[in-house]
Amino acid sequence: MEYFFELFLGGLTRGSIYALIALGYTMVYGIVQLINFAHGEIYMIGAFTALIVISVLTMMGWNQIAILLIAAGVAVIYSSAYGYTMEKIAYKPLRQAPRLSALISAIGMSLFLQNYVLLAQTSDFLPFPGLIPDFEFMEPYAHIIGSPELVIIITTTIVMISLTFLIKFTKIGKAMRATAQDRDMAMLVGVDVNRVISMTFIIGSATAAIGGVLIASHIGQINFYIGFIAGIKAFVAAVLGGIGSIPGAVLGSLILGWTESFFTGYISSDYEDVFAFIFLVVILIFRPAGILGRSTAEKV
Amino acid sequence: MKNRLGQFLIVAVVGVFMVAAGTAMAADTIKLGVAGPHSGDLASYGIPTIKAAELVVKDINAKGGVLGKQVELLVEDDVCKPEVATNTATKMVSEGAHVVLGHICSGATKAAMGIYKDSNIPAMSPSATNPALTQSGDYPNFFRTIASDDAQARLEVDFALDVLKLKKIAILHDKGDYGKGLAEFAKSFLEADSRAEVVLYEGITPGAVDYSAIVQKIKRSKAEAVIFGGYHPEASKIVSQMRKKRMKTIFISDDGVMDDTFIKVAQKYAEGVYATGPMDVSQNSMAIAANEAHKKAYGADPGAFYLNAYSAAIALLNAIEQAGSTDYAAVTNALRTKDVETPLGKIRFDERGDAIGVGFSMYQVQKGVYVELK
Numbered sequence: 001m002e003y004f005f006e007l008f009l010g011g012l013t014r015g016s017i018y019a020l021i022a023l024g025y026t027m028v029y030g031i032v033q034l035i036n037f038a039h040g041e042i043y044m045i046g047a048f049t050a051l052i053v054i055s056v057l058t059m060m061g062w063n064q065i066a067i068l069l070i071a072a073g074v075a076v077i078y079s080s081a082y083g084y085t086m087e088k089i090a091y092k093p094l095r096q097a098p099r100l101s102a103l104i105s106a107i108g109m110s111l112f113l114q115n116y117v118l119l120a121q122t123s124d125f126l127p128f129p130g131l132i133p134d135f136e137f138m139e140p141y142a143h144i145i146g147s148p149e150l151v152i153i154i155t156t157t158i159v160m161i162s163l164t165f166l167i168k169f170t171k172i173g174k175a176m177r178a179t180a181q182d183r184d185m186a187m188l189v190g191v192d193v194n195r196v197i198s199m200t201f202i203i204g205s206a207t208a209a210i211g212g213v214l215i216a217s218h219i220g221q222i223n224f225y226i227g228f229i230a231g232i233k234a235f236v237a238a239v240l241g242g243i244g245s246i247p248g249a250v251l252g253s254l255i256l257g258w259t260e261s262f263f264t265g266y267i268s269s270d271y272e273d274v275f276a277f278i279f280l281v282v283i284l285i286f287r288p289a290g291i292l293g294r295s296t297a298e299k300v
Numbered sequence: 301m302k303n304r305l306g307q308f309l310i311v312a313v314v315g316v317f318m319v320a321a322g323t324a325m326a327a328d329t330i331k332l333g334v335a336g337p338h339s340g341d342l343a344s345y346g347i348p349t350i351k352a353a354e355l356v357v358k359d360i361n362a363k364g365g366v367l368g369k370q371v372e373l374l375v376e377d378d379v380c381k382p383e384v385a386t387n388t389a390t391k392m393v394s395e396g397a398h399v400v401l402g403h404i405c406s407g408a409t410k411a412a413m414g415i416y417k418d419s420n421i422p423a424m425s426p427s428a429t430n431p432a433l434t435q436s437g438d439y440p441n442f443f444r445t446i447a448s449d450d451a452q453a454r455l456e457v458d459f460a461l462d463v464l465k466l467k468k469i470a471i472l473h474d475k476g477d478y479g480k481g482l483a484e485f486a487k488s489f490l491e492a493d494s495r496a497e498v499v500l501y502e503g504i505t506p507g508a509v510d511y512s513a514i515v516q517k518i519k520r521s522k523a524e525a526v527i528f529g530g531y532h533p534e535a536s537k538i539v540s541q542m543r544k545k546r547m548k549t550i551f552i553s554d555d556g557v558m559d560d561t562f563i564k565v566a567q568k569y570a571e572g573v574y575a576t577g578p579m580d581v582s583q584n585s586m587a588i589a590a591n592e593a594h595k596k597a598y599g600a601d602p603g604a605f606y607l608n609a610y611s612a613a614i615a616l617l618n619a620i621e622q623a624g625s626t627d628y629a630a631v632t633n634a635l636r637t638k639d640v641e642t643p644l645g646k647i648r649f650d651e652r653g654d655a656i657g658v659g660f661s662m663y664q665v666q667k668g669v670y671v672e673l674k
Contacts, residue, residue: 003520010512017509125533127565143519146544149512215509220540221533221565229507264513270475270503 006144007265008258013149015257016156017218020211021234022241022249023163024204030180030244031200033099037106038086039208040231041113042079044224046209047216048117050075051128058129068131068217075209082113083205084198092194110228117224125223128216148218155214159207160250167246172199180244240280242293251291255279329372330365330620332357332613333392333421335402335412337380346404348603349426350375353401355593356613366621378403382411389415397421398626399616401609406430413439420628422635424616426608431485434652441628443635443649445612445642446605447659452554452576453485456527459574459662460552461495470500470523470549472514472538474530482529482554499523506534515541518549525550532562536570543569550574558663558670570668576660579645580672581607587643611642611658615649 021043028036050071057067090109094102132148167173178186179196187193215230216222233256241252256276263275283291334353336346350373357371365371374397378385385408392400393415400416400423403409409428416423417439424443425433431448433439460466469490473483480503490498499521504514515538518526526542526549528535535557542549551573558577563570581587590610594602618640623630635649647657663670 003516006516007513010510010516013512014510125536125561125565127567142544143546148544219509219537220567220569221536223533225507230509233509261513265517268502269505269514269517272505272508 002144003265007261009145009149010265011258011261012254013145013152013218013257014261015237015254016153017211017215017230017253018234018237018256019156019250019253020152020159020214021208021230022238022253023159023246024208025235025238026241026243026246026249027163027176027200027204029238030246031176032091032095032197034091034102035106035235035243036091036201036204037103037231037235038090038109038113039204040227040229040234041110041117042083042086042205042227043208043212043230044117044222044227045082045113046075046079046205046212047128047222047226048121049078049209050213050216051126051222054129054131064131064133068213071131072210072213075213076206079205079209079212080202083201083208087198087201092197110231114224114228121224123224125221128220128222130220131217132214148214152214152218155210156250159210160246163203163207163246166203172196176200236277236280239290240283242287242290245290245292245294248290248292255291329370330367330617330626331372331374331395331397331399332616333374333376333395333397333400333402335376335378335385335388335392335400336404337408338375338377340379342380342405345380345427345604346377348606349401349404349609351594351598351602352426352590352606352609353613355590355597356610356617359593360617366617367624371617378405378408378412380405380408382407385409385412386415388412392416393419393421399423399620399631401426401612401616403428404605406433409433409442413442417441422616422619422628422632424612424635426612427605434654437652439653441632443612443615443653443655445608445615445644445647445655445658448654449481450485450489451654451659453482453529454489455576455660455662456482456552456554456574457486457489457493460525460527460550461493464525464550466524466550467496468499468521468523468525469496470518470521470526471498471502472500472518472526472528472530473503474506474534475503476506476530478556479528479530479554483527486527486529504530504534504538506530511538511541512545514538515545515547518542519545519547523549525552528553528557530554531556532559532565535573536562536566539566539573540569555660560670563665563668563670570665573665575663575665575670577663577670577672579659579661581644584643584645586641590643607643608658611644611647614642615640615647 024039053071053074054067086109090105091102094105132151135147138147175191175196178191179193183193237253237256238249241248259276259279260272264272334350336349337343338346353373361370374395376388376391378388385403389412403412404427406428409425422441426445429446429449431450433442471483471487473479487498487501490496535553539551553575555577558575587607619631619634620626622634622638639646639648644658647655650656662673664673
């Protein structure tokens with residue numbers, strides 16, 4: 001039973017990691033029906049920015065928690081700026097173009113950012129300091145769940161609750177929902193659609209950056225390629241939960257995390273990915289729009 | 301144009317005569333065959349061996365040769381292809397090679413060995429790592445100055461059983477050719493030994509964001525040590541996660557992990573990790589001299605397997621000197637019984653033809669650096 005519980009928590013951590021990235025995918029898709037393949041790269045850039053800030057601040061001898069918070073703050077701002085700029089450069093000009101063009105543009109953006117970091121930084125793995133301290137009260141449970149994992153799970157919960165709040169109860173959230181339902185109609189009633197889309201990219205990038213910082217300090221290493229693998233998994237999680245739906249992205253991520261964890265724990269890690277994707281296919285056969293996705297009838 | 305062609309033909313014909321006359325005149329030489337890829341995609345693996353042989357032979361001839369005779373090189377190309385290698389070997393035999401330095405690729409070596417065996421010619425490869433070449437026992441005339449593919453797995457297992465005296469071992473790999481190959485060897489060695497059992501054998505997904513499930517599984521298996529086949533990015537993640545879960549499981553890995561990046565990334569968690577790696581020859585005076593000679597003669601740093609080839613050439617010629625003749629039984633016996641100083645250290649060959657004293661050492665991370673365990 002303890003083993004089950006350990007795997008459960010391991011899966012929960014993994015799922016939370018996916019969820020922080022998947023939120024960005026699902027929000028952008030919900031608003032502009034675009035699969036933003038460069039989203040994983042924003043996550044990677046967040047981690048790199050944080051690493052640079054951390055190196056500087058550590059040299060100045062600051063307190064560990066202060067460094068973590070400042071690094072996360074700078075990473076969020078910097079990644080949001082990247083997300084905003086990316087939307088203006090790569091997607092806005094293609095807003096009226098066929099969807100395939102925007103998709104190709106997203107893939108191009110992803111490759112561009114990867115190579116940019118590869119050239120501007122390095123192709124090697126860089127050590128990322130584990131800035132989340134080991135809490136004393138966690139010590140008796142450290143063999144089951146570490147402090148960094150706990151922080152990841154709590155942060156994901158907070159981010160998800162605040163996003164839900166933002167979308168349900170604020171003005172910009174209302175505008176987002178309106179744009180997601182019908183962009184032309186929203187424009188007609190006076191919603192500034194461009195601003196809404198920019199905001200979506202900024203919020204999505206910010207959550208990805210938070211994810212980048214937390215995950216990097218949990219795993220302890222980064223390189224220019226981390227965004228690709230994490231991005232693909234998070235994308236799968238978003239589709240599994242129903243792309244466009246925020247609770248769906250979180251649910252999909254957790255299910256994916258648990259599937260991988262239990263499958264590795266009880267059967268074999270050799271076929272971890274195979275099993276995760278079989279599960280995805282099975283779910284999509286029975287619920288083509290994902291678990292919480294609504295299949296909308298095509299408006300004629 | 302026609303005239304030019306005519307000239308060329310004359311030169312070619314005269315050239316052939318000169319070569320033929322040359323061989324006829326130098327009938328009383330020791331013939332060292334050098335076979336390997338000297339053209340094509342893999343030429344860069346074969347050409348350093350020719351250079352090594354040239355330098356060794358020049359050196360030895362200047363000192364009076366072997367058994368009072370000058371050494372002559374017979375260089376033949378096999379382009380690393382088994383089907384070409386049989387022709388290369390036949391040609392070597394018909395030209396009267398006494399010993400052969402080669403071949404380079406394992407496949408080509410395997411194809412050529414039968415021909416040398418039938419003609420009683422000892423052959424020594426500086427680079428063919430396929431385990432079966434020595435372990436099958438099919439080629440008693442085969443020797444090599446490089447460790448076979450399973451040498452690291454062998455060392456890891458011996459170290460776990462003899463030095464650490466472990467009973468329960470988990471084997472993980474990254475599903476790649478290199479990592480899985482090593483893991484499979486380690487598993488078969490452990491299964492052949494009754495002192496320890498393999499409690500877990502699994503492949504992990506490289507690049508995954510987190511390995512907590514597999515780490516929990518290691519914990520549940522009660523393994524005392526993990527033998528990991530793969531590279532440092534995954535190794536550092538697994539080690540860190542095990543230590544964060546307060547597990548003291550010993551971690552043993554290969555030369556894919558024996559990399560400073562591993563220590564840089566895993567930091568304090570790297571401490572105590574074992575990894576096999578090539579023996580350190582950078583302090584060997586013969587190795588330094590051999591590299592210097594190459595730089596002087598060719599104006600560049602030596603290429604792949606250069607020191608292995610250099611050592612093989614020395615070992616072969618030394619064996620002839622020691623044996624007092626080029627007789628097959630005497631030469632192979634000398635290779636197996638007489639130590640010889642080479643750039644790879646003092647070496648001798650075991651019954652199967654693998655060099656003793658060449659290959660891998662166990663290293664451990666101590667205070668942030670890899671230290672060779674003697």
